[in-house]
Amino acid sequence: MKPFTSRVIEIIKSIPAGYVMTYGQIAELAGSPRGARQVVRILHSMSTRYELPWHRVVNAKGEIAIKDDESRFQQQVYLSDEGVIIDGKGSIDLEKYRYQPVIESFIKEDE
Numbered sequence: 001m002k003p004f005t006s007r008v009i010e011i012i013k014s015i016p017a018g019y020v021m022t023y024g025q026i027a028e029l030a031g032s033p034r035g036a037r038q039v040v041r042i043l044h045s046m047s048t049r050y051e052l053p054w055h056r057v058v059n060a061k062g063e064i065a066i067k068d069d070e071s072r073f074q075q076q077v078y079l080s081d082e083g084v085i086i087d088g089k090g091s092i093d094l095e096k097y098r099y100q101p102v103i104e105s106f107i108k109e110d111e
Contacts, residue, residue: 004030008042011101015056017082019099020092022060029101040065055079056099062092 007030015021027035039057047054055078059065064086066072076086084097 004032004035004038005042005046007031008039009046009050009052012043012052012054012057013050014101015053015099017053017056018084018097020056020058020062020079020084020094020097021099022058022062022094023065024060025098026057036060056082058092062094062097063090 008026011021011026011029023036023039024033026039027033030039032038043052043054043057046052055075064072064075066075076090079086079092084092086092
């Protein structure tokens, strides 16, 4: 597994219930500021295998980016169950619910 992929998985696993992070935020923290699409790919292909809390990842506007109606609804339910409020337009207040982890905990000395 590539170091970036490993860091993305670690970061997503660290998002506590009741909070969200954006794809770009995760990519930047994992060492690739322009790697948001890679984060999407990792979530899509590895969420089940690594038991990732995929529902806690949203786009830069604080919106659920999933197009599939059933998965979109499922994400809304999971977030609501954790206390995240989604407004009538389908947006999440990132000022209130964005998780800001300690950056140093994801930086590896040997990389």
